[in-house]
Amino acid sequence: MRVYRPETGKLVRRDEPEPEPQRGEVLVRVRATSLNYRDLLILDGEHFTTGPGGLIPLSDAAGDVVAVGAGVTRFAAGDRVLGNFHSHWIAGRLPETLVGYGNGQDGWLAEYRAVPEHALVALPDSLTYEQGATLPCAAVTAWTSLAGVRPGDVVLTLGTGGVSLFALQLAKQFGARVVATTSSAAKAAKLTGLGADAVIDYRATPEWGQAVLDATGGRGADRIVEVGGPGTFAQSLVAAGTHHAEIALVGFVGADGPPVGFMDLFRSGASLRKIWVGSREDTEDLLRWLAVRPLEPVVDSVHPFDDADGAFERFRSRRNLGKVVISVA
Structure with a gap:
């Protein structure tokens, strides 16, 4: 599968083995991701990190479940899903330890990601993958x-x-x-x-x-x-x-x-x-609200996966008005 990893402040595309979901994990085919300000800071070395260097960037994504590991009950193959910004904050008070996508663990700028089932929420049919990918951090x-x-x-x-x-x-x-x-x-x-x-x-x-x-x-x-x-x-x-x-x-x-x-x-x-973005419960509450009171996310541009560099440069220019999205499919 194709992934991007940072090297000396630049994105480098690589071919890596497709992950296999372990017990309690879901394998997601990523359909769309979007950029946030933190992604630029991480790439430029201006954001705190808690994990090793060279992590796959981006915290926001929407896609399809293609396989599930043993013990998974929340999702099945074919389900449309959205990644929660904080993979291990389910509800209630902020946990003492948070591991962020892109700075503590691999993010979503890849064709496939295996993540714990509790790190995902269902993506409503009313939202496209590109629209859904704008939600986890900013919305x-x-x-x-x-x-x-x-x-x-x-x-x-x-x-x-x-x-x-x-x-x-x-x-x-x-x-x-x-x-x-x-x-x-x-x-x-x-x-x-x-x-x-x-x-x-x-x-x-x-x-x-x-x-x-x-x-x-x-x-x-x-x-x-x-x-x-x-x-x-x-x-x-x-x-x-x-x-x-x-x-x-x-x-x-x-x-x-x-x-x-x-x-x-x-x-x-x-x-x-x-504000620390929000928990999975907050994300689910927002999606329930949008089911009743839909809004159209403001999208500045959509870039193909092979133009991830262009997406970052578009976002870096600060001329954008709305989210910069990368279509992975």
Whole structure:
């Protein structure tokens, strides 16, 4: 079978034996995978690793079960499946030890993968493989970031990455008002088309936190899906106002920003919640929601398996608006 492994910061395609499912494992024929920001960091050596070098990259995939090992009861050959982002987090509190795809164990950029049956969920027939492959990291992160959002709440999303776009779409389904930030008129038009009630150009308005307050009549955001980290957190605190907003700490794609002091946090009244994507139960809850309230994932481009390098470069360019997908079939 064909697989990709990193060597000195580049992807190298190899031919390796097709794995055989062991007891409790399922052999999946991978049909589609998608890229996330962490995949670039891992390839560039800028993300923590807990496993050996040269691991197959990518955490997200959808495919078909082609064989099962002894003792498997959750799936059978022919089932359509989706990989959960955390292979061993089933439900409840975050486990003390997590082994990530691509940085702790082999990921999904391969034609076949054998994984424990508990690491998979059923892929609904309403979703294509390409659409399903966009969900495990970005969509589940958006879902858990929005837990508890009620109709009429104000949700703030930052930029046009995968998490932010899913958060916008889901928040609108929840009946929330969405304020989004971006850096260009073209992206602003796309965000408006997806349902954003107000869009702020953070380049034209560096003090966009105040602009969020202005756009909401001084109220500010009830929930902030904070993907920028040090580059955006100070302004997110301003956008939170003083009415006890919740900031879901998702990522750190932004550059370094001004330091935030204790009194800034205290005066904001905001609570902070670190998001670790989600458990298998969270993924299943999201899929149940989508069965009732379907949405179409925003896909920027679909690349064939032999063009994995092109997919990474497309994602690296940051010109994309939506998920970059690799079709393996």
